[in-house]
Amino acid sequence: MKQLQDFFTIYKQSAWNKDTESMIALYHDNVVIFDMWNQGYQTGLTDWSNAIKGWLGSLGDEKVNVIFEMTEIHEGKDVGFGSALITYQAISISNTIVRSMKNRVTLGFIKQKDEWKVIHQHTSAPINSNLEGILNF
Secondary structure, eight states: OOSTTHHHHHHHHHHHHTOHHHHHTTEEEEEEEEOSSTTSEEESHHHHHHHHHHHHHTTTTOEEEEEEEEEEEEEOSSEEEEEEEEEEEEEOTTSOEEEEEEEEEEEEEEEETTEEEEEEEEEEOOBOTTSOBSSOO
């Protein structure tokens, strides 16, 4: 990525096209991931690559439409920070939304050799006192 905002476009396109290599290329070799599924915590690009391949490979005929909202980016010389609300929509072969969820994502970026990579990603979904997601509106 030449610019931090490229992350959001590339991630969305990669998910839609089930392009695992393009999505994996967004991340640094030493990435730390705090995710909401399965393990909840992963370190290193090898483990995260396997998670991406497992996710996109499990979709069958479905596509994933990713929508970013409230995107914020803060950039320094070689360190950057981003955050957004992220909606994942599973789209059937008949172009119908079959399920959807909204999360928060926080991203830490590092710049090396004029390329930005995600070094840290934290995904979360707040809940109310009844343990119900409060972003799904």
